[in-house]
Amino acid sequence: MPRENSFSDSDGRSLTPDLEEASGPPPASPTYATSPASPSRHPPTSPTKHTATTRATGATSRPTAGATMEPIHRFRYTVRKVIAMHRGTNVLSGRGVGAEPGVDPRRASADAQFGSIKQDCVIEVADYSAVRTSFGRMTNREFVNFMNDPAASERESWVKVRWINIGGMSWDVIKAVSIKYDLHPLALEDVFHTRSQTRSKADYYMKHLFLRILCHELDEADEPFATTSPAQGSTLTDLPRSDSPTPFTDNDAEMEMREFGNGSFGDDEKTLQGTKSTRRKGRPLLPTSRSDVSTRPNPRSRLTELATMREDAADASKKRRIDEAAIKVLKSGDRVNVKVSPMFIFLFRDGTVISMHSTPNLELTQPITRRLRQRDTGLRTSADPSLLVQSLLDLIVDKALEVIDSYHVKIKKFEREILLKPKINTVRNLHILSGDLILHKRTLEPIRTVIYGLRRYDVDRAAALIDTTAEGNENVKLAGFMSHKSKIYLADVFDHMEYILTSLEMFAGIGENLINYTFNMASYEMNEVMRRLTLATIIFLPLTLLTGYFGMNFGRMWSVQNNHSDVVFWIIALPVMALVLPIFVAGDIVRMIHYFQKRFLTKQAVKSIKTA
Known part of the structure; x- marks a missing residue:
């Protein structure tokens, strides 16, 4: 039965089908199969399934039924096409912000939103216990097949801990591991919606513990523009939590609109051009009454609106990148290059640990891998998954310690330059360094909070997930994700974080003091120059006055006509100077007397101690 406020043909069939029917089957993954979709209500006249299957398999054929379709079937195809694009991109009618949180x-729709995030990852799977270890590296396709094969991914009886270490971010890999281990949708959203300056945090879920920690590493690149930026080539989006990344590029969107036009109305390409004045925000995607049939614009205007919105978003992103590039050029110079990238850690109660980071290599976690290959290390002999998480946190803090050491060297260098000879270029470098320290303090302080929470509130937060009032949960044993041994070692990590943060505050204070010292020295030197000029003016002002008097050409001048010499000038000038100079330099004379008195008293005190 057709829905209310929907169109129907002469046979009573709805031309605006339900969303489940209009969305068609989910797009198949390029690496592994998905669950079969339910058959369409009108298979002969629905090209949506054919289109989705063609895209998933990579074929380039396009539907040709548009030219031979009847008008009613062509309209139905058009409606389904628009609905599919609307659900996939989630940007029409301002539906991006405020969308349902989480990534399922x-x-x-998740495939449509995040399917464009692709990267060649390096995945390492390490199974270990106190007596045995097993390591293996995989590519994207190998890992996806490994996750989909229950026999291959099943852990052997001797395995106590399984560590899945993923280097790089790719949707096919993350989708496979999230389905296999049932990762929480909110945790996946935090994985994809993140920035380089996002706060580190710990989230507790029923099946796993989720950690997002920002890793600060020294960037060895020679380019100064890599400072305090996320990993190069990162595919993560910087959109808000409730917004979704656009899955298509501009060329793909234009191709989609051309295909839509060729399959439905066949208009020319001029209708694909859009301006801001043609937007009609707030209008529903489909007609809601029969009056909308005659007054509603061409459905392709919605695609024009989509293209315009995408162009505006691209312009804003371009302007932001231009501003960031300009600031990086202006800040380039003698500074510490630091690369900030997030690491995501999942800890399960069955001994599984999953770590993800955006760099498509495993160089960051190589020290942990080497410790696992040795029999006598505490990480290996304990076979404790929470201790592995502690080791990863300790590794991130050790990387931050290297950054702090570099800043220590740099601040000592600037201090030596300022004390030797203050220069405005050194002040500029100190200003940039102080700004970097403020940013690093903002991103490093949450790590301390996370570590403290894991030590102090692990059991309490895990207990909050269990409803003890429900039937069957009265006698449930409350246990956290972190073991007692890992909490002991986390205390050492917490001490290192305290040292890092106090060092940041100290360096920021030293930098500010050096800047103030530079300007105070410049002001002091200016005052000394003015003092010398004033003293010279005081000395020569009476002489200048008398010289001007004796240099006048009067007709009758007694000091000249009575055969007097220049002795008269000094007879007058010396008493005047003896009177004027003490008046102007009296303060300096008093300070000099006090200085000599204090110096004499000091020498007397030192002499009395030596002779005692």
Whole structure:
């Protein structure tokens, strides 16, 4: 039965089908199969399934039924096409902000939103216990097949801990591991919606503990523009939590609109051009009454609106990148290059640990891997998954310690330059360094909070997930994700974080003091120059006055006509100077007397101690 406020043909069939029917089957993954979709209500006249299957398999054929379709079937195809694009991109009618939180990898919309995030990852799977270890590296396709094969991914009886270390961010890899281990949708959203300056945090879920920690590393690149930036080539989006990344590029969007036009109305390409004045925000995507049939614009205007919105977003992103590039050029110079990138850690109660970081290599975690290969290390002999998480946190803090050491060297260098000879270029470098320290303090302080929470509130937060009032949960044993041994070692990590943060405050204070010292020295030197000029003026002002008097050409001048010499000038000038100079330099004379008195008293005190 057709829905209310929907169109129907002469046979009573709805031309605006339900969303489940209009969305069609979910797009198939390029590496592994998905659950079969339910059959369409009108298979002969629905090209949506054919289109989705063609895209998933990579074929380039396009539907040709548009030219032979009847008008009613062509309209139905058009409606379904628009709905599919609307659900996939989630940007029409301002539906991006305020969308449902979380990323569910089992939904077709997640494939449409995040399917464009692709990267060649390096995945290492390490199974270990106190007596044995097993390591293996995989590519994207190998790992996806490994996750989909229950026999291959099943852990052997001797395995106590399984560590899945993923280097790089790719949707097919994250989708496979999230379905296999049932990662929480909110945790996946935090994985994809993140920035380089996002706060580190710890989230507790029923099945796993989720950590997002910002890793600060020294950037060895020679380019000064890599400072305090996320990893190069990162595919993560910087959109808000409730917004979704656009899955298509500009060329793909234009191709989609051309395909839509060729399959439905066949208009020319001029209708694809859009301006801001043609937007009609707030209008529903489909007609809601029969009056909308005659007054509603061409459905392709919605695609024009989509293209315009994408162009505006691209312009804003371009302007932001231009500003960032300009600031990086202006800040280039003698500074510490630091690369900030997030690491995501999942800890399960069955001994599984999953770590992800955006760099497509495993160089960051190589020290942990080497410790696992040795039999006598505490990490290996304990076979404790929470201790592995502690080791990863300790590794991140050790990387931050290297950054702090570099800043220590740099601040000592600037201090030596300022004390030797203050220069405005050194002040500029100190100003940039102080700004970097403020940013690093903002990103490093949450790590201390996370470590403290894991030590102090682990059991309490894990207990909050269990409803003890529900039937069957009265006698549930409350246990956290972190073991007692890992909490002991986390205390050492917490001490290192305290040292890092106090060092940041100290360096920021030293930098500010050096800047103030530079300007105070410049002001002092200026005062000394003015003091010398004033003293010279005081000395020569009476002489200048008398010289001007004796240099006048009067007709009758007694000091000249009575055969007097220049002795008369000095007879008058010396008494005047003896009177004027003490008046102007009296303060300096008093300070000099006090200085000599204090110096004499000091020498007397030192002499009395030596002779005692």
